[in-house]
Every structure is written in C-alpha cells, then in structure tokens.
Amino acid sequence: MVDAPSSSIATLYPGYFALVMATGIVAIAAEQQGLGLLGQILYAVTVLAYVVLAVLLVMRMIRYWQRFVADAVNHAKGFAFLTTVAATNVLASASILIHGWWDLAWLLWWASIVLWAAFVYTTLIAVVIDRDKPGLQAGINGSWFLLTVSTQSIAVVAGLFLTRTDSDALAFAAIATFALGVVLYLIVMTMLFLRWTFHPLDPTEADPPAWIAAGAVAITVLAGSNILLAVDRSADRVARLAPFLEGVVVMAWATATFWFPLMIAIGIWRHLVRRVPLRYHPSYWAMVFPLGMYGAATYRMSAAIDLDAIAWLSKIELAVALAAWTVTFVGLGWHLAVSRRTTPHV
Numbered sequence: 001m002v003d004a005p006s007s008s009i010a011t012l013y014p015g016y017f018a019l020v021m022a023t024g025i026v027a028i029a030a031e032q033q034g035l036g037l038l039g040q041i042l043y044a045v046t047v048l049a050y051v052v053l054a055v056l057l058v059m060r061m062i063r064y065w066q067r068f069v070a071d072a073v074n075h076a077k078g079f080a081f082l083t084t085v086a087a088t089n090v091l092a093s094a095s096i097l098i099h100g101w102w103d104l105a106w107l108l109w110w111a112s113i114v115l116w117a118a119f120v121y122t123t124l125i126a127v128v129i130d131r132d133k134p135g136l137q138a139g140i141n142g143s144w145f146l147l148t149v150s151t152q153s154i155a156v157v158a159g160l161f162l163t164r165t166d167s168d169a170l171a172f173a174a175i176a177t178f179a180l181g182v183v184l185y186l187i188v189m190t191m192l193f194l195r196w197t198f199h200p201l202d203p204t205e206a207d208p209p210a211w212i213a214a215g216a217v218a219i220t221v222l223a224g225s226n227i228l229l230a231v232d233r234s235a236d237r238v239a240r241l242a243p244f245l246e247g248v249v250v251m252a253w254a255t256a257t258f259w260f261p262l263m264i265a266i267g268i269w270r271h272l273v274r275r276v277p278l279r280y281h282p283s284y285w286a287m288v289f290p291l292g293m294y295g296a297a298t299y300r301m302s303a304a305i306d307l308d309a310i311a312w313l314s315k316i317e318l319a320v321a322l323a324a325w326t327v328t329f330v331g332l333g334w335h336l337a338v339s340r341r342t343t344p345h346v
Helices: 004-010 018-032 036-063 065-072 078-099 102-129 142-161 168-198 208-229 236-273 282-304 308-342
Strands: none
Touching (some): 018 036, 065 078, 078 142, 168 236
C-alpha cells in the first residue's frame, strides 16, 4: 500500500509557512484593535502551526533530501521557502506585541537571519548558474516577492527592538534591510509586471501568491513605520533618515493600496468569468497574509506619521482579513478531514 503520510511529507508545499504568516499577522492586528483574547487565541494557533510545519519541514529534509533540494533550486518553487523567514519574524513580532516575550523574539530573529541567508542564496545562486532556464512566463510568479517580504520581516522586528536600545549597529541593520527590501521589490515587480502585461495569463496560474505583490509593500510600510516609531529612543542614525523613511513608507502604502483592486479583479476573472473551481490550497494563505498585513501596517503608519484620518481603515481591514482567515482555516480543516478519510491504510 502507499505510505500516504510519507508521501504528504515528500510533497509538502514549500510555501506552507504562509499559514503562520497569515495567522500571526491577524493576531497582531487583533491586538492592535484591543481584541486581546482573539489575539491570544490566534497567537496560540500561530505557535502550533509553526511547530508542526517546522517538524514536517525537518522530516522532509531528512527523509526526502533530493526532493527538497529539487524544490529549493527551482525557479518557480525555490523562493517559496522564504515563508519560513517571514513566519519566524511574524511569530517574533507577535511574541513581543501580545505577550512581551522579548527574549524569545531575539532568538527567533537571529534564527530568521540564518534561514534568510540559507534560502535566499541557495535559490538565487541556483537560478543564476542554471544552464537550462525556463522562460520568464514559466519561471517567475508571485512567490518571488518573498525576497522582499522575508527581508522586510527582519527589519520589522529590528524596528521593534530599537524601541528598547540605542544600538547604532542595530539601527544600521534595520535601515539596511529595509532599503534592501525596497530594492528587491523594484527588481521583482519590474519582471513580474512585464510578465503579467506582455505574456498570456492562464486562469489556472493566476494563483493567490500574486497577492504578495500587495503584501510585499504592505510589510515595507510596517517595517518603515516600526523604525520611525523608534526615532526618539534609538540612535541618531534613524533621526537623520526620518524624512526619507517617511517618504518611502507613504510610497509603499500607496502602492499596496493601488494593487488591491487589480488582485480582486484577477480573482473575479479567474473564478467567476473563467470558472476555475475554488478549492482549498495552501497557497491561499498567501492571500490572507496581505489583507492582515495591510491593516496592521496602516495602524502602525498612522501612528508613525501622525495621520489619524486613516485609522478607521485598519479596523475594516481586520474584519476582512479575519473573514478570509476563517474561510481558509475552515478549508484547511475540511481538506485534512477529507484526506484522512481517503488515506489508504497499510
């Protein structure tokens, strides 16, 4: 008989840590709006999902090393592993904002840097030196935006740390990763926009990772806002760059806002016009994450630049993100239940 559990581990979706990203950021957004109990419940789900997925990933690396490597060096799949980095830092941020667990956050932050270096350069070097390369149409997708998301997630947590220390080295690291994230977004966005507008788009490939186009700039808003909010307590370096940081934050927020109508239109075209069935897939967590991140980032930006006029938007976005999270979580539960019923027994 087929060893179904092993098969599931062997084919574990590389971007499954988006589940942790989505749940953690909605937990943070709930805490921001004074919904402490909801935030704590979602934080618990975040921790559980992180531990389970970490165990499954390690098992896959040990038992199915060749399959893991094949995905890690693949143009279309490799950068999805960077969800591990973003998930680790979302968990670190939630640990600080919901429970005040700074020591745990430091440990997670350092672990995320190791994961970032390992996965970014493994995939990037592989796709650069690969002799048999796919074309732009087949080789690039929304998961490439995780280059920005993972990098900015490091800056997000560094910005929170800056509220408790005046370390110039940490301030430099926060600003440097923030700037790198912006540059990586511009590179990827140029390539993906070219692919979207000058190559045919099949509805079966317009999957939720395209939403990370908005999530990548939304997390840029959060990273820059966290750094700006530390200006009174951190090194002078942040104060000197505050006008520049504010300009980039506003630009990123406007860009994230700009993308949402297009993402919604693609979804309508895909599911209502072209009638692609709406079935659960782990990639749908990559749609929930930008919704939650946009709300959380808007909340922090309104405080960082003293703009109370848009504070209401974060409340609406939390409701939307929570609804999307609930639907996707129910889909996950249904998927697991069906999989268990149809799994052959040895």
